[in-house]
Amino acid sequence: MQDILKLKEVLETPRNIVITTHQKPDADALGSSLGIYNYLIKTGHKATVITPTDYPNFLNWMKGNENVIVYNENGNEEKSKKLVAEADLIFCLDFSNLKRINELGEAVAASKANKVLIDHHRDPDDFAEYVYHDVDSASTAQLIFKLIKLFGDKEQVDNDTADCLYAGIMTDTGSFKHPNTTQEVHEIVAELISLGANNSEVSRLIYDTNSLDRLKFLGFALSERLQVFEKEHAAYFAISMEDLKKFNSKNGDTEGLVNYALSIDGITMAALFTETEDGTKLSLRSIGDFEVNALAGEYFKGGGHKNAAGGKVEKSLEETVNLFEKIIKEYAKQLQNREKIEVYEQL
Structure with missing residues (x-):
């Protein structure tokens, strides 16, 4: 070198x-x-x-x-x-x-x-x-x-x-x-x-250059696709290809969506799962000392930063969501530990 x-x-x-x-x-x-x-x-x-x-x-x-x-x-x-x-x-x-x-x-x-x-x-x-x-x-x-x-x-x-x-x-x-x-x-x-x-x-x-379709998609995602697990301090969005098609979604229209889930008071980890033709893409965010890059690497063939990570798996959207729900139950105690507030953006 x-x-x-x-x-x-x-x-x-x-x-x-x-x-x-x-x-x-x-x-x-x-x-x-x-x-x-x-x-x-x-x-x-x-x-x-x-x-x-x-x-x-x-x-x-x-x-x-x-x-x-x-x-x-x-x-x-x-x-x-x-x-x-x-x-x-x-x-x-x-x-x-x-x-x-x-x-x-x-x-x-x-x-x-x-x-x-x-x-x-x-x-x-x-x-x-x-x-x-x-x-x-x-x-x-x-x-x-x-x-x-x-x-x-x-x-x-x-x-x-x-x-x-x-x-x-x-x-x-x-x-x-x-x-x-x-x-x-x-x-x-x-x-x-x-x-x-x-x-x-x-x-x-x-x-500040949103399309009307993107704003409608955001409203739909918040009202219909946001899942919150208060006890486990986790939340996620699961977005299907049909959802994206319904709102004529383009590349970038899901950008920042995961941060809405993380912004909920009491949430330590948030995820966005997006269905693709060959699997499921995911974005993970966290606050405090909970390291989502380690979780992304272990379960989702991904990586990134301590508080912001991503990955992609050759699993269906349903399978990926089911896996995530099992993970948050296993990590419930760690997710309750909110000693330090740190939030990092992607990517």
């Missing part, structure tokens, strides 16, 4: 660079990817962002979005593999395991390009030559900005790049309300605003 500062020396020569992030990218994943994309383009490199899957429409405003290649759409698989194979460097952002980028991970692993891992999730795999990793960082976007400053290139961060990075930090701190919102986070955000980040507009574009 090379010292991350040696990457600066590598980047002094124009390079052919691929940037990728995890499946179903959120604002931190896409914001950090397009943030460093704009920086690399501005400093003379050829760069391409490849995402394993699509992402929500409310992220489409980010500069460079029109050039993003979605691996599993429009026959882009071969084009993506060719770009990965021919790259000099591959930046891997906001994930710590190549399985998180699906089939694209095989191409990245096979590429002779040096890999750069920039991430804040636990237990990173050893696949990169350059690593900038910090589990205490609130977001990957925060790390991107710190790396650019470490390289002495803060002046290369224009308003568009600042907007992308601000979006990642804002969402991964839950609009600066979660305990991962440290003094350093506020200082970095202040710097990004001074560099041109339009904080109010970024917030509006992400949080």
Whole structure:
């Protein structure tokens, strides 16, 4: 593994660079990817962002979005593999395991390009030559900005790049309300605003551009799909494909839903189960010392942060919910322990 500062020396020569992030990218994943994309383009490199899957429409405003290649759409698989194979460097952002980028991970692993891992999730795999990793960082976007400053290139961060990075930090701190919102986070955000980040507009574009269908879906989920186990201090939503179809739901429409369950007074752990064609996707959230990443790994082939984790299982929605209900009964005593209040956003 090379010292991350040696990457600066590598980047002094124009390079052919691929940037990728995890499946179903959120604002931190896409914001950090397009943030460093704009920086690399501005400093003379050829760069391409490849995402394993699509992402929500409310992220489409980010500069460079029109050039993003979605691996599993429009026959882009071969084009993506060719770009990965021919790259000099591959930046891997906001994930710590190549399985998180699906089939694209095989191409990245096979590429002779040096890999750069920039991430804040636990237990990173050893696949990169350059690593900038910090589990205490609130977001990957925060790390991107710190790396650019470490390289002495803060002046290369224009308003568009600042907007992308601000979006990642804002969402991964839950609009600066979660305990991962440290003094350093506020200082970095202040710097990004001074560099041109339009904080109010970024917030509006992400949080206040709902479709009528999404608002109706939210009302339906709260009234018809929320299950609360007061004795066990747990709650969950179980959303079927039929539910999503009924409200014309698009990618991103379930974003943040799990936090409504966690916001109920007395709840220590909350879950969102979403039925897919090949199984069930889940998001877990907790407060206090209850570690949902350990639970996600043991029961749902997932992982993440202490208080925010996810996964996917090849089980039906009903089977997954039944398993979860058994789990919360087994962990009832631990769920009653609410000594410390900590809530972390995904992803």
